[in-house]
Amino acid sequence: MTADGEYSYWYNLTSGEVEYGLVSPAVDRAGPFATREEAARAPETLAVNSGGGGVVDAMESGEDLSRDSTPPHAYTACGGANLGGRSVGK
Template identity: 50%
Template sequence: MADADAWWFNTKTGQVEHGAQSPWTDRAGPYTSREEAEGAAARIAENSRRWADEDRREQ
């Protein structure tokens, strides 16, 4: 998938973008649809929570 065809979640603004509009440091993705990109914030938060839980258990 080319960057121009992909959907991205901008982690700085919280907005969904079509195509690589923002710097890569501010983007999560690529995603194949707007809906998938819109759910990125929830997936990122869940992954962070899960990894933090795993780190606590390992210590």
């Protein structure tokens, strides 16, 4: 996985689309991922890493996640993926 997000794949939590580079605001992205395929599997990866709840359930229900009060450092999924301040995991 590249350390430079500009040259990485991201999963857009709002649209459900895979993006290459820093297209969307950080609050809407999960990643970075090394490949498009890894980014496309982000919902499953997040569900496995979090025990099946949290952000993935909220995404599937259409819940507005932009008002989450979880501190930005409280992410744990995808090897420390930037989830825009959303808590996923233990």
